[in-house]
Amino acid sequence: MDSLKFYRNPEARKVTGKFMIILIIGIIAIGLASFIIAKNISKTLINQNAVILSNILEGKKDTDIIKNFYEKGSSEEISKAKEFLSSYGYDENITLDSDEIVQGILKNMLLIFIPILVVFLVILYFCFVKELKRIYIKINEIVESTGAMSNGEFREIDGDYKEGEMALLISSLNYMGDRVNNSIELLRYDKEKLKDFLSDISHQLKTPLASLVMFNDLLRENENMPYEDRVKFLDKSEEQLGRMEWLIMNLLKVGRIEANAIRFEKEKQPLKETIELAISSLLQESKKKDQELIVEGEVNAEVIHDKEWLAEALSNIIKNAIEHTDIGGKVKIQVNKGPLITKIYIKDNGRGISEELQKKIFKRFYKGENSSNPKSIGIGLSLSKSIIEEMDGEIKLISEEGKGSTFIVSFFN
Structure with missing residues (x-):
């Protein structure tokens, strides 16, 4: 930081002024102190000179006179000597201008102490300014880094302050910057996710809408269409409408879950009723394919969950198992309660899923290559995963081609 920029700060100007x-x-x-000291020295010299001169005039011995060079006389001697010398105009009222000795002492004192004070203060000032500059440089770095927060480009501030308020400030800003960067990154991710979500919705709705438009045009343009064909097209229209209704309802559920707009009524309750609710709407479909739907294990085991929503999640998984299991196959729901975790196994002896496709199975709108259900749009398993995870559960898949699949739903007891 150059001096011009430094002195633009009011604090720097204030410190310099002080x-x-x-x-x-x-x-x-x-x-003032030097003047007072010089006056005191002048007074002492006058008293000493008065005693010495008085002794000389009185004809005292040389040893007594020399002795008074370094010993102070008594008050009586000084007073008597001063009375004697005052008649010659030499007393305490003599000015510094007339006293060259004291003038020299005063000059030497000023020449020594004033430069020492100036040098000391200048060194102190530059040390203080250097530290102040270092703080301003760090503040400037903080300003630049925090300015980049709005774009999610906050850079960690390197501080060599091990303790104190500046260290706390830098630590707090680094923490806040990381939080802001993460938040902006999440917003970007959510924006991309929303973009893909809308694109997927558009794609999924496009097919049934196109079919409905085509059926409607055929029915309207062919007034003499045979009754059997008309019924056939109406059935197909009803099928597409059902597909759209199921899609929209499930998309709304997914959206509400992801927006944290659903309040799950979680309580500790047995899984038996939840599983019965999950399979109630699937029994007919299982019978149509002559499949065996088995429920076994510790179904009375209690876990904390929302019965309606967990039933929705399990229903989607069981429905997927029924769809991918051949006629006459078997789908088994088994509950195992451990000391820490309760697991729900949903097993089928269907075609199984390759290892490569297992990574995609829970993705929204992913539809298995071998799906036999024309209404399937690949949102059921994604919805199940979201519901289970919102209830602090976990879902995973174990599968092998030709040997069936097993979905494992786990909850801590």
Whole structure:
């Protein structure tokens, strides 16, 4: 940071002004102190000289005179000597202008103490300014980094402050910056996800809508269409309408779950009623394919869940198992309660799923290559996964081609 930019800060100008005031006050204080000290030295010299001169005039011995060079005389001696010398105009009222010795002492004191004060304050000032500059450089870095937050480009601030308020500030800003970056990244991800979601919805609705338009045109343009053909087209229209209704309803459920708009009524309750509710609408479909639908195990095991929503999730998984199991096959729902985890196994002896496709099975709108249900749009398993995870559960798939599939739904007890 250059000096011009540094002194644009009001704090820097204020600190400089305060140092200048302290310097001026210090020089004045040193001058006054030096003057007072010089006056005291002048007074001491006058008293000492008075005693020495008085001894000389009185004709005292040389040893007594020399002794008074380094010993102070008594008050009586000083007073008597001062009375004697005052008649010659040499007393305490003599000015500094007339006293060259004291003038020299005063000058030397000023020449020594004032430069020492100036050098000390200048060194102190530059040390303070250097530290202040370092703080301003760090603040400038903080400003640049926080300015990049709005674009999700916050860069971690490297601080060499191990403790104190600046260290806390940098630590807090780094934490906040990471949170902002993550939030913006999530928003970008959600935006892309929404874009794909809308694209998928458009694609899924396009086919049944096109079929409905075609059937409607055929019925309207062919007034003399045989009754049997008319019924056939109406049945197909009803099928497509049912497909659209199922799609829209499930999309609304997925959207509500992802938007956290659903409040699950979770409570500890047995799985028996939940499983019965899940298979109630699938019994007829299972009978049509002459399949055996088995429920076994510790069905009275209690786990914390929302009965209606878990039944919805299990129903989609069981429906998928029925669809991918051949006529005369077997679908088994088994409950195992462990000391920590209760697991629901949904097994079938169908065609199984390849390892490559297992990674896609829970993706929204993924439809298996061998799906035999024309109404299937690949949203059921995705919805089941969202519901189970919202209830703090877990779902995974074990499958092998030609040997069937097993979905495992797990809950902590």
